[in-house]
Amino acid sequence: MDSTKSLEDSDSFVDDSDDVVISVTVDVVLQTEFHEEKTKHVALQIWPIRQMRPVVEKLAANHQLLTGQRVLDSLFPYLKMYVEGKEVSIVERTNSVMNTSNMPVADYMTLSEYFRHMGDYVAMMANSTSPWSEALRKSCGRLAETSANSAYPTHLDTRLASFYERPARVRCLDNPEREGSLSIVGA
Known part of the structure; x- marks a missing residue:
């Protein structure tokens, strides 16, 4: 699972590696824009x-x-x-x-x-x-x-x-x- 995946236009994170599907709804807590590139920061922690x-x-x-x-x-x-x-x-x-x-x-x-x-x-x-x-x-x-x-x-x-x-x-x-x-x- 790659914890650095960014969210696109939705508010859910899906991981389907190793034939396991995990869907977690997360809240976008901050959105930044730098050189016309938008980044969403979410309240999500991923840990093995x-x-x-x-x-x-x-x-x-x-x-x-x-x-x-x-x-x-x-x-x-x-x-x-x-x-x-x-x-x-x-x-x-x-x-x-x-x-x-x-x-x-x-x-x-x-x-x-x-x-x-x-x-x-x-x-x-x-x-x-x-x-x-x-x-x-x-x-x-x-x-x-x-x-x-x-x-x-x-x-x-x-x-x-x-x-x-x-x-x-x-x-x-x-x-x-x-x-x-x-x-x-x-x-």
Whole structure:
């Protein structure tokens, strides 16, 4: 997929590479003209699902993760927060994305990284990575790839490691300088 494709006269982006058709409606946020050449700038970010977003640096995880969820905070529940001097319920500042157990976890990791890149502190609850492991095992068998004695693919440890290396407290790229955090809570 070429992320540098410009939009013509429509407001939708279509990618049909690799026999996959993705159609996303985007908003043109700015249109510039230079030497009689018009360019549309859109509110669209394209990033591969299985790659970590680049960051300036990973920072030490020396802050407590306060989520407002008793199950996660247990000893330190925190249900209110202060925004610009006003006390606000944590629910008003929370984005929740739900999925079924058979949907890919990597999609939601990418979505969580997007919010971290915006400077937010994100807690992702991964229900279970075992369905993902089972899916890799089945695809390995169907593709006649080599598998270990347990019938799981030999690259399973690498895939799982690359997934669990992505969460971190980071200093984000771009301006303004900001810090974000992504934590995975496995259930």
